[in-house]
Each structure stands twice: as structure tokens, then as C-alpha cells.
Amino acid sequence: MVMDLEVATMTEEYKELLNAPKIAMLLFTQLTQNNYKKYVIGITMSDNTVFKNDFSSEEHENINKYRLELVKNIKDKTLEGFAYTKYYLEKLFLEVTERGFLEFYYQEDYLLTSMEMQKKLNVSRATLSRFVANGMETVQNKKHGKYPAHNAIYWKTTLWVARIQTLKTQLEIHNLNEEALKKELTEEVAELEKKYGGKFEDVFAKVLNGDMDEYELDEPEDFIDWRDALEELEEMKE
Numbered sequence: 403m404v405m406d407l408e409v410a411t412m413t414e415e416y417k418e419l420l421n422a423p424k425i426a427m428l429l430f431t432q433l434t435q436n437n438y439k440k441y442v443i444g445i446t447m448s449d450n451t452v453f454k455n456d457f458s459s460e461e462h463e464n465i466n467k468y469r470l471e472l473v474k475n476i477k478d479k480t481l482e483g484f485a486y487t488k489y490y491l492e493k494l495f496l497e498v499t500e501r502g503f504l505e506f507y508y509q510e511d512y513l514l515t516s517m518e519m520q521k522k523l524n525v526s527r528a529t530l531s532r533f534v535a536n537g538m539e540t541v542q543n544k545k546h547g548k549y550p551a552h553n554a555i556y557w558k559t560t561l562w563v564a565r566i567q568t569l570k571t572q573l574e575i576h577n578l579n580e581e582a583l584k585k586e587l588t589e590e591v592a593e594l595e596k597k598y599g600g601k602f603e604d605v606f607a608k609v610l611n612g613d614m615d616e617y618e619l620d621e622p623e624d625f626i627d628w629r630d631a632l633e634e635l636e637e638m639k640e
Contacts (some may be wrong), residue, residue: 423498438484443507451502468494485552513547522554537570587631594628
């Protein structure tokens with residue numbers, strides 16, 4: 403299948419193919435690489451990548467959302483357009499795979515030095531180091547530059563900082579082996595039991611019995627995280 407096409411000239415046949423999650427991922431990866439040659443040399447999927455075979459209705463909804471964002475942003479060949487496209491490409495990847503990650507290979511002049519990135523963000527060296535510790539992307543490079551230029555887009559606003567940090571965490575969890583994931587989930591449950599002083603079914607009895615809505619809780623995200631962790635642990639036993 404030939405995939406060196408521009409979004410603007412996509413045929414109806416290609417648009418139809420984008421409705422298939424795996425094919426959509428492959429096509430958007432190729433399109434991103436082709437449209438942003440100024441910034442990237444190539445984009446590949448890690449050797450441990452495994453695609454999902456089945457998708458829930460929520461996953462289909464997310465896949466469609468990210469697909470639409472990609473169609474919208476991939477037409478913009480500016481640095482900002484690439485930053486947004488890269489983010490949604492990785493979100494799509496997370497949704498359609500069991501594990502793995504995307505590897506981006508950047509043009510040498512796309513990588514900024516520490517001083518250049520500090521100037522772009524108007525921050526000190528100490529703050530830049532803190533950004534790196536909190537998830538800012540860096541690459542190993544024999545030259546001086548190691549900061550991909552799109553960091554200047556992501557790390558300017560709290561909204562995008564939060565999105566990038568969440569994405570980094572999701573990718574880390576995505577690539578945990580089952581034993582490590584089980585350990586992390588068990589520790590999360592233990593921390594919540596300590597925080598609330600009891601078991602999930604006792605702490606949230608009113609919600610589970612239908613006497614109270616989860617969003618009436620002071621911290622509904624704890625209920626959701628705790629429930630999801632227990633469900634994942636139960637699935638691992640099957």
C-alpha cells in the first residue's frame with residue numbers, strides 16, 4: 403500500500419481506511435513523518451509493540467476523537483502543528499496498542515541546546531532541569547542540542563504541561579510488565595486503604611448501594627482510581 407500522500411488530497415478510500423484503528427495508526431504515523439520532514443527523520447514503533455484486537459465503545463470514542471484531532475492538526479506544518487500532531491499521534495498509539503511506544507528521530511538542527519531552550523521558555527537553568535525531571539522530552543545526542551524544539555510549545559502553559567506529564571505516566575504504565583503493574587496497583591490500593599482507614603466496599607458503601615452519586619464525594623477521583631485498580635487486579639487473576 404502506498405502511503406506517501408498529503409492529507410489535503412486524501413481519497414475517500416483512504417478516509418475509509420482511517421476508520422480501522424490499526425490502519426489509522428500506521429497511516430497517521432506515515433503522514434506525520436512525511437509532512438514534518440523538516441523536523442523528523444523518521445518515526446517507528448518499538449519492537450515490543452502489540453496492537454489490540456478488540457475495542458470497547460469508550461476506546462472507539464477516544465480513537466475517533468484523536469483521529470479527528472490528527473486530521474485537523476496534521477495540515478499545519480508549523481512547529482505548533484507538529485507539537486499538537488505528535489501529542490495526538492501518541493494518544494492514538496496508546497489507545498490502539500497493548501504495549502509499546504513510538505520512537506521519534508529528529509533532524510539535528512531541530513534539537514536545541516540548554517541555553518536555547520531556556521531562552522525560548524524564558525526560564526533559568528534550574529527551572530529547565532526541573533522540567534526535565536517532571537517529564538520534558540530530551541534525546542541522547544553527540545552534539546550540544548538535546549531538547550526537541552516542540553518542548554517550547556508544550557512547556558509554556560499549565561494545560562499542556564499537565565497533558566504531557568499525564569502522557570508520560572500513561573506510556574510508563576503502558577509498558578510495565580504484568581508483575582510490575584500488579585505490584586504498582588497493589589501499592590495504590592494499599593495507600594488508599596490507609597488514607598481512608600478501610601476497604602473499598604466499606605468506605606464507599608453508599609455509592610455502591612446506589613444511595614449516593616460518586617460525584618457527590620469530596621474526592622470522586624479517589625473512588626474511580628481505587629475501583630479501576632481493583633478491577634484491573636481482578637482481571638489479572640482470570
